[in-house]
Amino acid sequence: MDVGFSYEPGREVLRQVTLDVPEGSSMSIMGPNGSGKTTLIKTFNGLLLPTKGKVLVDGLATTNASISQLAKKVGIIFQNPEKSFFSETVRQEIAFGPKNMGFSEKEVDAVVNDVSVKFGLSDYLSSNPFDLSGGEKRRLSIASVLAWRPEVVVMDEPTVGLDHQYRVFLIDVLRGFKAEGKSVVIVTHDVDFALLTSERTALMDDGSMVWRGSLTDLLKSPELFARANMLPTFLTSLCTELLRSGLSQDRFAPVDLASLLGGK
Amino acid sequence: MSLAFLRAYRFSKLDTPVHRLDPRTKLIMTVAFTLLGVTTLDPLEILVLLFVQLIILAISRSLQMWLRSLRALLLFLVLILLAQAIATGNLLQSAFFALRFVVVASATSWFFFTTSPEDLGRALEQMGISADVALSFTLSMRFIPVIAEEFQSIFDAQRARGLDVGKGGLLDRMRSLLPVLVPLFVGVIRRTYEIADALELRGYGALKSRTRWKDPKFGRTDVLALLALVALSAGLIYYRLVIPTLDLSKLTTLL
Numbered sequence: 001m002d003v004g005f006s007y008e009p010g011r012e013v014l015r016q017v018t019l020d021v022p023e024g025s026s027m028s029i030m031g032p033n034g035s036g037k038t039t040l041i042k043t044f045n046g047l048l049l050p051t052k053g054k055v056l057v058d059g060l061a062t063t064n065a066s067i068s069q070l071a072k073k074v075g076i077i078f079q080n081p082e083k084s085f086f087s088e089t090v091r092q093e094i095a096f097g098p099k100n101m102g103f104s105e106k107e108v109d110a111v112v113n114d115v116s117v118k119f120g121l122s123d124y125l126s127s128n129p130f131d132l133s134g135g136e137k138r139r140l141s142i143a144s145v146l147a148w149r150p151e152v153v154v155m156d157e158p159t160v161g162l163d164h165q166y167r168v169f170l171i172d173v174l175r176g177f178k179a180e181g182k183s184v185v186i187v188t189h190d191v192d193f194a195l196l197t198s199e200r201t202a203l204m205d206d207g208s209m210v211w212r213g214s215l216t217d218l219l220k221s222p223e224l225f226a227r228a229n230m231l232p233t234f235l236t237s238l239c240t241e242l243l244r245s246g247l248s249q250d251r252f253a254p255v256d257l258a259s260l261l262g263g264k
Numbered sequence: 265m266s267l268a269f270l271r272a273y274r275f276s277k278l279d280t281p282v283h284r285l286d287p288r289t290k291l292i293m294t295v296a297f298t299l300l301g302v303t304t305l306d307p308l309e310i311l312v313l314l315f316v317q318l319i320i321l322a323i324s325r326s327l328q329m330w331l332r333s334l335r336a337l338l339l340f341l342v343l344i345l346l347a348q349a350i351a352t353g354n355l356l357q358s359a360f361f362a363l364r365f366v367v368v369a370s371a372t373s374w375f376f377f378t379t380s381p382e383d384l385g386r387a388l389e390q391m392g393i394s395a396d397v398a399l400s401f402t403l404s405m406r407f408i409p410v411i412a413e414e415f416q417s418i419f420d421a422q423r424a425r426g427l428d429v430g431k432g433g434l435l436d437r438m439r440s441l442l443p444v445l446v447p448l449f450v451g452v453i454r455r456t457y458e459i460a461d462a463l464e465l466r467g468y469g470a471l472k473s474r475t476r477w478k479d480p481k482f483g484r485t486d487v488l489a490l491l492a493l494v495a496l497s498a499g500l501i502y503y504r505l506v507i508p509t510l511d512l513s514k515l516t517t518l519l
Contacts, residue, residue, distance in 0.1 A: 084421040086446035100426025
């Protein structure tokens with residue numbers, strides 16, 4: 001509650017940020033570059049400890065737990081996660097997290113096999129991570145965090161520099177998390193992606209949370225897009241117009257809109 | 265683990281007398297202070313050198329940044345202190361070694377804080393060092409903070425995957441840093457290739473002799489600064505040769 005953080009005394013990077021992510025919910029955090037989004041998610045698993053206020057993960061204050069304890073619950077996938085690869089094989093890369101979390105060898109083998117199938121990496125388990133293609137590297141980076149099955153999944157700018165195929169894959173993955181009852185937090189500039197994957201949105205500006213609410217409310221207020229330095233897309237403009245016309249809707253995937261417009 | 269102390273080694277564009285000095289003057293001063301610092305065995309000399317560093321840091325408006333970087337280096341200073349205390353059994357002697365480290369760290373801190381990589385490159389070229397070597401040096405300097413940031417982000421990403429570097433003995437701790445160092449070096453090598461390509465694409469090396477947009481000029485302040493340095497060095501060397509070194513082990517016995 002009212003979380004504040006500063007790297008140096010007198011220079012606050014986060015100011016009175018209040019946010020709750022209920023179990024099984026999905027939320028996107030948007031805002032201009034340098035608004036404090038990445039700093040905020042680093043407080044979720046204790047990488048940064050708030051200089052003011054408290055961050056609670058499943059009732060546990062981040063100040064009272066170790067990073068690995070918190071990482072077990074909150075899996076964060078940072079921007080360009082493939083930059084952190086270091087293992088000689090894909091298998092070792094996936095196994096790194098679960099081993100650190102205290103999984104037994106048998107459990108590690110089981111989760112490695114499970115996520116490698118889920119993420120289409122089972123044919124590459126003996127390959128060097130650096131030899132994979134761009135899309136495969138991204139899949140590996142997500143697999144290597146999801147391997148220990150965190151309850152909350154946080155992704156920082158997951159769509160930057162990715163092709164359509166991977167984007168579709170990512171949307172499926174996020175919907176899969178939701179179906180499993182996990183909470184999802186996405187930091188993104190990609191409004192369409194947020195529309196397809198999140199129920200709620202928070203806007204940050206200059207270290208403060210300037211707005212939070214449902215996507216429906218966001219779409220009704222295009223001025224908020226300008227405030228968050230985001231460009232309305234065709235999809236968001238269409239949703240805005242539909243909502244202005246008096247239609248009630250809280251799902252914004254093209255397929256939902258098509259059925260709303262009378263399609264079958 | 266944080267590399268926050270490197271912030272004090274990043275150039276900051278300010279208009280202070282130290283910033284305005286010719287980079288060659290600053291380089292000579294830093295080398296002189298470092299040499300005087302590492303060759304002395306006398307605590308009084310170290311105190312004089314430290315006092316001079318504090319004056320320069322204050323004039324260059326980097327005192328606060330330097331203090332913050334020292335805070336980040338506190339653990340390292342304590343380690344020096346402990347290692348020396350164990351080796352010599354003399355706490356004053358250990359404090360002297362820690363102070364010596366502070367003097368050297370300060371001299372390099374204000375140098376990098378007040379000298380832009382471009383100015384340093386031009387100065388090195390003027391001193392007869394080849395343009396390629398000067399460029400390599402300035403690029404390395406420029407990328408220190410970038411690599412420090414990269415280290416921090418990889419470190420954070422690995423900690424988010426449960427990496428704990430604080431466990432076990434020294435060897436275990438060093439081994440646990442491998443998941444951070446491997447991707448860091450891979451990134452640095454990749455970046456090196458990218459920079460080399462970018463330089464070639466922009467015509468670097470097309471002309472045998474390069475023209476310069478701005479040459480650093482030796483001014484009156486440079487002469488004054490160098491004269492002050494010569495006077496200080498001469499004074500310290502005279503003191504070193506004529507007056508016997510203050511023996512800290514005897515001083516401890518007296519105390």
